[in-house]
Amino acid sequence: MTVTPQYIVNGKLDAQVSPLDRGFAYGDGVFRTMRMTENRVVAWPLHYSKLMEDCNRLDIVCPSSDVLHADIQRLNEDRVPDAVIKIIVTRGEGTRGYALPALAQPNRVVIKSAYPLYQESNFSEGVSLHLCQLRLGHQPQLAGIKHLNRLENILARMEWNSSAFADGVLQDIDGNVIECTAGNLFIRIGKDLVTPDLSLCGVAGITRQRILQLSEALGLNIYVDRVSMADMMSADEVLICNSLYGAWQVIDFNHRQWPSQPLASTVRQLLQEQS
Secondary structure (H helix, E strand, O other), X not given: OOOOOEEEEOOEEOOOOOOOEHHHHHOOEEEEEEEEEOOEEOOHHHHHHHHHHHHHHOOOOOOOHXXXXXXXXXXOOOOOOEEEEEEEEEOOEOOOOOOOOOOOOOEEEEEEEEOOOOOHHHHHOOEEEEEEEEEEOOOOOOOEOOEOOOHHHHHHHOOOOOOOEEEEEEEEOOOEEEEEOOEEEEEEEOXXXXXXXXXXXXXXXXXXXXXXXXXXXXXXXXXXXXXXXXXXXXXXXXXXXXXXXXXXXEEEEOOEEOOOOOHHHHHHHHHHHHO
């Protein structure tokens, strides 16, 4: 079933966001992208918790879980089996200039759109990744937050047009592997499954968080650490992940190929069982 994008602004269907909104003017806000299946948002408590954490770090008042859940349910009255839900929370309207308005009234936008039609081979065989030339800058105060200023990701995504690449790998200014343009990554070296440290830059995704909790189920030592390009190229296995597709194995990156292996499929199954 085709899903025509629909949206609610502050509880009103098809309302508009003011050009004075600071999210529009400065990227002063945060967002989350989630999968809705069988009339429910997968891992909603974790998504809401992270949304609230990101809002708090920017000193933006986060809408309540009940308010956002009501918006989502209103958009899903047609009960489409699979869809994508995006929540945007901005600081609200302000006058010209960077100084915060005295009484900022946050704006919330909830959007429902179609679930992507991913290639079946992405799940059954794995994916190829592009090595991005753009390097992520360090900003510890924003590290981990899914804020609205995503220009680095946009510039990186402009580097390739081929459908052969499922995503691109981003390094920081020191050459450390950080993430993909639209997801996080893990490398497996023996019994160790490592995801990059995001204390200086990058987005801490919910699926990354969920995989970090699967150590016992996978029988692996899962942890956060610095990941160099050499580490990634010598890894036994590489996975990428986000909240829409779960996890995919990387089979081709930067002239290195990996054989098809079962870890990504196992991770997807465990994530589904826990959702």
